[in-house]
Amino acid sequence: MTIALSGTVAAGLEPVADAFAAAFEGRPAMGGALHVVVDGESVINLWAGTADARTGRAWTERTPSVVFSCTKGLVSILAARLVQEGRLDYQAPVARYWPEFAAAGKDKVTVGQALAHQAGLSAPRIDLTEDDIVDWHRVVAALAAQEPLWPLGSGYAYHALTHGWVAGEIIRRVTGQSVGRYFRDLIASPLGVDAWIGLPDDKADEVAHLQISPPLSALWAEEAAKSAPNWPYKAMTLGKALPADLVSEDGGFNKQRIRAAEIPGAGGITTAEALATIWSATVVPTRGVRLIDDATVAQATQTQSEGAPVFGGEPPYSRWGYGFQLDSAARRYLGDGNFGHDGAGGQVGFADPVRRIGFGFVTNWMMGPEDQRATQIIDALRPLV
Template identity: 40%
Template sequence: MTEIQGEIARGFEPVRDAFAENFAREQEIGAAVTVYQHGRPVVDLWAGQADADTGRAWTSDTLQFVFSATKGVTAICALVLAQRGALDLDAPVADYWPEFAAEGKGRIPVRWLLTHQAGLPVLDERVPLAEALRWDPVVEALAAQRPVWEPGTAHGYHALTYGWLVGEVVRRITGRSLGSFLREEIAAPLDLDFWIGLPAAEHHRVSRAISWEMEDLKASVDAPEVMFDPTSLAMRTHHVTEPQFDHRDPRVWAAEMPSVNGLGTAHSLARLYAALVSEVDGVRVLDERTVAEASTVHTSGVERIHGFDIRYGLGFLLPPENGQPSPLVGPRSFGHPGYGGSLGFADPEHGLGFGFVANHLGAPQLVDPRSLRLARAVYACLS
């Protein structure tokens, strides 16, 4: 039996039970979950191995690559600028980034970058990975790219390009990379251990993630068929670079790919989301008005990439209304999952901040059974 470490407040014991069940039933290797309520931690658990090959134990400061859970963090950076009045979400992107106006994109508002409506999920020509890690080559390619659908008429998941699009707007406004803005303006005041652009001195803390084999992915009933069609938008949106990035590559950890390469702890992910809806040790990141706008439905329906019927706020996934399974259990919750199971979300109704990370990466699906089990356990405690 895997030893569970950490602390849990009275009344939240079912979350510990759910966490233990993940190790018993879901082939968990190493993982952590944290829950904040009304600005204080009520669940902070970790267990297992950070590296199954060496036996290195998972500890409270183990860092996990969280894939698309990074997108929620990137959205928060943009929303902080909007809240301060430095960014007008309804202004054209080209007002901040003039080169972006090429190929008829001059009227696309910043808002559509956050809601995946810009029509720019792919590049006609893939960028060599070594160049993509330098930032500018991808940004230049996106500025020159023609949208693959009329912007604003549909939404489709910008799996990789989202981070460069939003990140370049942040850079044009602040003169700093998105990772630097996150570190200086959000992570430092909150004492977060979350990075977009991980310093070399922290690389030793990164867990060794285990991915599914391709044949296992194809056998997964939840893996969309379009993920295996090389001509589909779904495949192309994940192949912006040549070769594809490797989440185990320290060069990728050190670069900034604000759609996917966030590295952090479950505690920091939960603490950040908690600070969107409550004051955490004297710090609140977003005010109620900004949270209300960010968590309002901006676009919904079947998206163009994977065919999921989903709803987006401003950079955040929102709970469905049609009874479909969702990683977001609370009707007012908002957040973002990541490939492999990572999840961060907030719930203003209950003052919640939630973070889950794991190094046994699940199949590419919208709902991971481990994070869903944990989220349901949290809400069961509230009721």
């Protein structure tokens, strides 16, 4: 059965709509949306499927969803803006802004290293609980006190959740605002988009309900069975705080208590329109807003981390700038110079400075390494723009 799409697509971009429709094949409980902005103007605005399979609620143009690690890209925009304004220096030690971070041998860790997953804090040494992770000060105090998991300068490992707290506390120390408040004031409100780091309670019933595909659950079950310490596994669970899948039927990021907390490594909630509009505003004026200038983009997207991480893993490997995920074999965008971030389960948001594009794809049907949905949509877009 062919999915019924809603929305609009500009003439000549119909193959992208076809690729979006194909993403739903064999996935009757899936919902999702796609938005593409070129030169500050929307050219694709599509949505389809089911926002909540428990009730049959349909996905609409205004349905927001958890975008997981796409949030790291949004937080990296905030950091880049502070660098542009001269308020933050990628080469400065984190401890210049956050003195407590110097503990346990981290006095020389730079802001850039922290953003590029090199700080040695990819997972907490102690087991955190749900009560811990909804308490901002408790988490950042634990990370500030922690000894790194590997020697500084010896490599990197993806800071799946901790990245957001480290970057967010740096931002809080510089601005005096929480990361969610700064995100609202600098990005969401000026652009007029539905996007939050810390979801208001009055929006809780609008958010898509997340579901896990069986292969993704099986993958994390294999990780759970490995001998401890399994730092990549703990990077996702934080010990006892979250399920490895990041969600359960009513827990993890399906729980409003978690969504309401500012968890900037994975807790951003946006529509596809918001994600694409934000990324567009990093490379071209969009709705009267330009978030970071060309020189800052060039600086922030210099490769900092690539290749095999310190705890191993199978290729292909991602490539990182100062918090931004760059085009690589692990995450193909439209070409060299593109930057953004994908998110657990299939979410993707990025910018293309040459084509002047902002892209956003979100879904509540979470898949694992076998997922080709966003890749096929991007492949369909590439020859048309």
